[in-house]
Amino acid sequence: MLTPRQTLPTRVTIDTEAQQFQIHWADGHETTFPLDGLRKACPCANCQGHGNQQLPDPALFDEPADRTWTDVQAERAGSIGLRLTWDDGHDTGIYSWERLRRMCPDDPRPKSAD
Numbered sequence: 001m002l003t004p005r006q007t008l009p010t011r012v013t014i015d016t017e018a019q020q021f022q023i024h025w026a027d028g029h030e031t032t033f034p035l036d037g038l039r040k041a042c043p044c045a046n047c048q049g050h051g052n053q054q055l056p057d058p059a060l061f062d063e064p065a066d067r068t069w070t071d072v073q074a075e076r077a078g079s080i081g082l083r084l085t086w087d088d089g090h091d092t093g094i095y096s097w098e099r100l101r102r103m104c105p106d107d108p109r110p111k112s113a114d
């Protein structure tokens with residue numbers, strides 16, 4: 001189980017120069033995703049298929065990027081998380097804070113069965 005502080009973001013940075021998306025969390029942890037990997041991990045039904053809420057393989061974030069993202073916009077989706085709009089026009093992915101934290105490449109995966 002994640003604690004509330006582990007899923008509470010204090011700062012979100014999108015750096016198109018570095019092609020990175022970074023979240024600072026209330027527990028002091030920092031999570032960095034490559035933009036291309038985060039795009040491929042889009043949780044929406046179009047990208048992942050209906051009913052597939054599994055987390056992506058962490059190896060996804062080590063893969064070389066297929067393209068450069070020059071315009072990525074983040075918008076709060078209530079208290080749930082972030083809605084990201086990509087410059088390929090895709091904007092249906094809502095990345096929950098919990099999912100983002102659980103996808104963190106630097107965190108050991110919780111060994112739960114879900």
Ligand SMILES: [Zn+2]
Pocket residue numbers: 042043044045046047048090092093
């Ligand atoms: Zn999607």
